[in-house]
Amino acid sequence: xxxxxxxxxxxxxxxxxxxxxxxxxxxxxxxxxxxxxxxxxxxxxxxxxxxxxxxxxxxxxxxxxxxxxxxxxxxxxxxxxxxxxxxxxxxxxxxxxxxxxxxxxxxxxxxxxxxxxxxxxxxxxxxxxxxxxxxxxxxxxxxxxxxxxxxxxxxxxxxxxxxxxxxxxxxxxxxxxxxxxxxxxxxxxxxxxxxxxxxxxxxxxxxxxxxxxxxxxxxxxxxxxxxxxx
Numbered sequence: 001x002x003x004x005x006x007x008x009x010x011x012x013x014x015x016x017x018x019x020x021x022x023x024x025x026x027x028x029x030x031x032x033x034x035x036x037x038x039x040x041x042x043x044x045x046x047x048x049x050x051x052x053x054x055x056x057x058x059x060x061x062x063x064x065x066x067x068x069x070x071x072x073x074x075x076x077x078x079x080x081x082x083x084x085x086x087x088x089x090x091x092x093x094x095x096x097x098x099x100x101x102x103x104x105x106x107x108x109x110x111x112x113x114x115x116x117x118x119x120x121x122x123x124x125x126x127x128x129x130x131x132x133x134x135x136x137x138x139x140x141x142x143x144x145x146x147x148x149x150x151x152x153x154x155x156x157x158x159x160x161x162x163x164x165x166x167x168x169x170x171x172x173x174x175x176x177x178x179x180x181x182x183x184x185x186x187x188x189x190x191x192x193x194x195x196x197x198x199x200x201x202x203x204x205x206x207x208x209x210x211x212x213x214x215x216x217x218x219x220x221x222x223x224x225x226x227x228x229x230x
Contacts, residue, residue, distance in 0.1 A: 054086065055085065055086060055087070055089060055179070055187075055189070056083070056084070056085060056086070056177065056189055057084045057085065057086050058082055058083060058084035058145070059081075059082070059083055059084075059175070059177060059189060059191050060081070060082050060191060061079060061080075061081055061082075061173060061175050061191055061192075061193040062079050062080050062081075062082060063077065063078070063079035063173075063193065063195070064078045064079050065077070065078075065079075065195075068196075069195045069196070070195070070196045070197070070198055071154055071195060071196070071197050071198075072154075072158075072197065072198060072199070072200065073154055073155060073156045073157050073158035073197065073199060074153075074154060074155070074156040075153075075154050076151050076152065076153045076154070077098070077151070077152045077153075077154060077173065077195070078149075078150070078151050078152075079149070079150060080147050080148060080149045080150065081094065081096075081125070081147070081148040081150065081175045082145060082146070082147055083140075083145075083146040083147075083148070083177065084143070084144065084145050084146065085140055085141070085142045085143070085144075086142055086143070087142040088139050088140065088141050088142050089139070089140060089142075089179050090139055090140075090179055090180050091126070091139075091140050091177065091178070091179050092178040092179055092180055092186060093124060093126055093176075093177075093178045094124075094125045094126055094148060094175070094176070094177055094178075095122060095123065095124050095125065095175070095176040095178070096122070096123040096124075096125060096150060096152065096173060096174065096175055096176075097120070097121070097122050097123075097173070097174040097176070098119065098120075098121045098123070098152045098154075098173050098174075099117070099119065099120045099121070099171070099172060099173075099174070100117070100118040100119050100120075100158055100169075100170070100171040100197070101115055101116060101117045101118060101120075101169075101170060102115070102116045102118070102159070102162075102167065102168070102169045102170075103115045103116075103167065103168055103170075104166060104167035104168075105166040105167065118155070118158060118159070119154075119155050119158075121152070123150065123152065125148050125150060152173065154197070157199075158171070158197045158199060159197070159199055160197060160198050160199045161196040161197050161198070170194065171194065171195050171196065171197055172192050172193060172194045172195065173192070173193050173195065174190055174191070174192045174193075175190060175191050175192075175193075176188055176189070176190040177189045177190070
């Protein structure tokens, strides 16, 4: 499953001859593993700033909410991924990961950490070009500023961001660019962008979505008719 951008079903090379002018639509959530190839971090999680590289000159995440965005659970993160290459290469895929997690030190002596993941969602931003068997395998030209708009919905009930000496609650969005080299090996470049979440007091107790009669929940031998809260 891939992202369908507006009315353009396919993202071909000709589609990227300009900065995408239309409003982004929601990405389709995927739970797929990242590639097992070499990975290169091209920016820090705080600044999202590029380092020197022979393949990629610009690879960054720009959020519409600004450089230090603050969100609430249930809101939608919108922005764009900007990519500029030093020379033409074949792009296998461009992906997004949206993750929120808490980590705290369980045993200071053993340095034993405990992690709780609130959400971990993967999105893919390339659709299969016409006549191609695999998604995203086409040449991107060098020296041209590409732009991929995206939308990522946040789950409801996310706890407030926190930083402490023995625990933290952090949220970030990660963009990955995977390309294949001449020898057939794949490389993954990625950047991260941190963001904060503030949970209003009324969001501490979150009511779930209603379940219809056809989706009723069974408790033992009793089937709860009508609508129930889960």
